[in-house]
Amino acid sequence: MLRVSAKLAGDTVDLTALTGASDAKDAGVKHGALLLAFAEAVMSRDSSILTTARNALEQASSAGIVIEAAGVAANFQRMVRIADATGIPVDDMTSELGATIREELGLYTFEGAANSARKD
Amino acid sequence: MSNLNQALTARPDIQIALSNYFLFLAKPGYCWHGAQKIAIAAAARAASTCALCTRKKAALSRNQIKTRHPENDHLNPLTVDMIHQIITDQGRITETQVQALEQSGVSRLAYAELVGIVVCLFSIDEFCRALSQTLPELPRPQPGLASPRTPENLETKTGFVPMIQRDGLTDAVKDLWPTGFGANVIRALSAAPDLVRQWKQLAAVFYLPLEEMGNLGQSASRQLNRMQMELIAGRVSAINRCFY
Numbered sequence: 001m002l003r004v005s006a007k008l009a010g011d012t013v014d015l016t017a018l019t020g021a022s023d024a025k026d027a028g029v030k031h032g033a034l035l036l037a038f039a040e041a042v043m044s045r046d047s048s049i050l051t052t053a054r055n056a057l058e059q060a061s062s063a064g065i066v067i068e069a070a071g072v073a074a075n076f077q078r079m080v081r082i083a084d085a086t087g088i089p090v091d092d093m094t095s096e097l098g099a100t101i102r103e104e105l106g107l108y109t110f111e112g113a114a115n116s117a118r119k120d
Numbered sequence: 121m122s123n124l125n126q127a128l129t130a131r132p133d134i135q136i137a138l139s140n141y142f143l144f145l146a147k148p149g150y151c152w153h154g155a156q157k158i159a160i161a162a163a164a165r166a167a168s169t170c171a172l173c174t175r176k177k178a179a180l181s182r183n184q185i186k187t188r189h190p191e192n193d194h195l196n197p198l199t200v201d202m203i204h205q206i207i208t209d210q211g212r213i214t215e216t217q218v219q220a221l222e223q224s225g226v227s228r229l230a231y232a233e234l235v236g237i238v239v240c241l242f243s244i245d246e247f248c249r250a251l252s253q254t255l256p257e258l259p260r261p262q263p264g265l266a267s268p269r270t271p272e273n274l275e276t277k278t279g280f281v282p283m284i285q286r287d288g289l290t291d292a293v294k295d296l297w298p299t300g301f302g303a304n305v306i307r308a309l310s311a312a313p314d315l316v317r318q319w320k321q322l323a324a325v326f327y328l329p330l331e332e333m334g335n336l337g338q339s340a341s342r343q344l345n346r347m348q349m350e351l352i353a354g355r356v357s358a359i360n361r362c363f364y
Contacts, residue, residue, distance in 0.1 A: 002350035005336040009347060018354040029347045039355040042250045045168075051252065061343075063127035068344045069352055070250035071134070071326035076356040078243035078319065079305060083364035084210040085235045087218075087280035088304040090364055105358070111211035112363035115279070 003101065019105055034060050035069060042073045080112075089116040124251055137325045138244055138256060141318055145237065146259040150268055150312050151230035154261030157237055159194035160203060161258055164238040165245060167207035177209045198224045199234070206238050211361050218280040229270065229311050232281040236315025243322055271313055284310040296320075297330065305364065306330075327353075 006013040006028065017027030017036060026032030034057045041053035058066045082088075092098065102108060121129075128134065145161055148154050167173055172189060176182045182205075189200040198221055205213055221231055248255050273288025284293065286302035293313045297306045309315045320330055327349065328339060338345045 001336070002347060002354050005346040005350055008336050009345075011347065013347065013351075015354075017351070018358045020355075020358070027351060029351050030345075031348065032351055035348055035351050036355050038250075039352045040359065042246065043356060043359045045249075047252065050250070054251070058123065063123035064130065065343050066124060067127045067131060067134075067251070068342055068349075070247050072344070072349050072352040073250055073356050074243045074247035075323055075327040076353045076362075077246045077360070078239040078322070080357055080360040080362035080364065081206050081210045081239045081242065082235065082308050082319070083305055083362065085206045085213050085239070085280075086232065086283075086308040087213070087215055088278055088308050088364065091304050102363075107363050110361040110363040112361065116363060 015101065015105060031057065031061055031065075038066075038069050039073055042070070084112050084115070087115045128251070128253075131325070134247075134325045137321045140321060141240055141244060142256060142259045144314065144318055145241070146262045148262065148264040148266050149237075149314070150233050151227065151266050152233060152237070153264065153266045156194045156266075158258050158261045159192055160199075160234055160237045161241045163189075163192070163195065163200050163203040164207055164241050165255070165258070167204040168245070170204055170208065173204050173208040176205075182209065182212060196224055196226075199226055202231075203234065203238055206235060207242055213280075215280045228276075228281045229268070232283075232309050233312035233315060235281075236309045236312055236319065240315070240318050240322055243319075243326065247326060271311065274311060278304060279308060281308065282311045283307040284313075301330070 002013055002018070003015060011028055013028040017032065020040070027036065029035070034053070038053045038057045041050040044050065054066055057069060090098070107113065145157055146154050149157055152160065170189070172185070172187055176185045179185050188197040189204055191197045191200060195203075202217065202221055218228065218231055222228060226234070245255050271284050271293055272290050273285045274282040275285045275288075276282045284296070284307055286307065289296060293310070296310055296313060296316050306316065309319065323330070328342070332339055336346045342349075
């Protein structure tokens with residue numbers, strides 16, 4: 001979705017930012033570095049890191065954006081758990097774009113990959 | 121009032137969705153009555169700070185740690201273990217575990233409902249934690265028995281739980297997904313349709329309504345553009361080792 005939305009916007013994104021391996025800190029997205037830092041801070045469960053990341057994002061953008069960023073993080077904390085707890089496979093494993101991205105980001109090493117392999 | 125609190129008051133849709141979830145949580149469900157649903161939510165909330173979960177997560181195999189989470193008045197130990205694992209180590213959930221749960225008396229329909237209760241509560245808690253807000257109190261359960269109502273057109277070949285076929289929506293559940301959509305992650309909890317409705321409501325305020333998923337640009341109701349949303353979504357998913 002990130003790559004497609006960037007393409008539609010005429011931008012280029014560095015998908016390796018998703019794995020934390022990007023040298024381009026903002027990944028080609030406005031406030032990208034701060035959004036990534038906030039997402040990582042939410043996942044860290046360290047209140048000090050979280051407060052710092054949240055304040056930095058708010059100062060660079062707005063409190064409304066922080067609320068939305070918290071919502072998106074919370075939403076995707078739910079989605080992965082639905083997928084893994086119910087063992088669903090990826091809907092379309094035949095997509096060439098999907099396969100390229102999964103390879104590029106090393107997703108085949110994730111435990112949940114077994115649920116998609118199982119259904120092939 | 122802080123800027124964050126002011127910004128929150130500007131999003132009454134979020135407060136409404138959260139309130140609706142807790143009203144729903146208190147009521148008897150399909151396979152679990154109100155007190156059991158609250159017990160499931162309480163176990164999910166406790167998992168985030170569970171020392172036993174930390175040990176199990178760190179172990180090469182979870183089976184190396186034989187200790188179980190303590191049972192409570194409403195849930196057997198296997199059920200409590202599973203709730204904790206959904207929160208802390210979901211990537212290693214296997215169908216064998218779901219079978220074991222079934223043999224302990226938790227049907228796959230009940231498991232689907234349980235997953236829905238857990239993930240919706242967790243999503244709300246994560247939102248509050250991300251903003252350093254106090255977690256909402258769990259409601260008092262409403263009396264009444266669970267009332268099993270199995271949707272029509274269930275199939276069992278996609279995942280660990282029965283789910284409505286992609287093109288199998290009847291009038292009673294036609295609101296679950298738009299015709300022709302039905303991604304697996306939407307269908308996954310459809311054996312318990314109200315849980316799909318709850319998570320759709322939360323997704324609509326935290327992320328985007330299902331109907332807007334196809335808009336990959338700037339939503340009129342959001343300050344973040346879609347690239348920014350997907351950057352956060354992708355990073356959270358990667359840290360969670362989400363293949364889906």
